[in-house]
Amino acid sequence: MNIEFRTIITDFQKKVKEENELLKKSLDIDDPHNWGPPIEQVGLLDGKHKYFFHGAGCKVHLSKKDIIDFDYGANGRIDGFDEWRLCEFVSTRNTKYPHINQNDIKFWFQEAIEANEIQKSNSREYGNLYYLIENT
Numbered sequence: 001m002n003i004e005f006r007t008i009i010t011d012f013q014k015k016v017k018e019e020n021e022l023l024k025k026s027l028d029i030d031d032p033h034n035w036g037p038p039i040e041q042v043g044l045l046d047g048k049h050k051y052f053f054h055g056a057g058c059k060v061h062l063s064k065k066d067i068i069d070f071d072y073g074a075n076g077r078i079d080g081f082d083e084w085r086l087c088e089f090v091s092t093r094n095t096k097y098p099h100i101n102q103n104d105i106k107f108w109f110q111e112a113i114e115a116n117e118i119q120k121s122n123s124r125e126y127g128n129l130y131y132l133i134e135n136t
Contacts, residue, residue, distance in 0.1 A: 008105070022060070041054075056125070065092055073129050079132075082129060119131055
């Protein structure tokens with residue numbers, strides 16, 4: 001797998017884990033993927049970071065330029081990703097990934113699928129998510 005692509009996936013997964021922990025702590029819940037009343041769909045974490053639960057996921061704004069949007073997988077799994085989310089992740093982190101663009105991500109994503117390095121979820125409900133083969 002392309003080393004830059006692997007780094008992006010790993011960074012994305014790490015950030016998702018951090019934000020999921022922030023959701024747990026700030027909202028005082030064990031399983032953010034099962035959110036619902038009394039948890040609001042939209043709100044603030046620690047009184048300053050906006051969050052928005054949507055469909056099977058959540059979008060967290062730590063700042064105007066530090067945004068993470070992710071979907072939960074089966075049983076609240078948080079290590080899934082897709083091409084669009086990785087492109088968005090990189091686009092909000094220009095200083096960390098100054099030479100990487102959406103075309104790079106799309107190429108590497110396709111390359112990783114063809115090399116059986118990432119695999120699409122078998123789940124109907126979470127079928128848009130991909131996982132590193134070593135984590136399936």
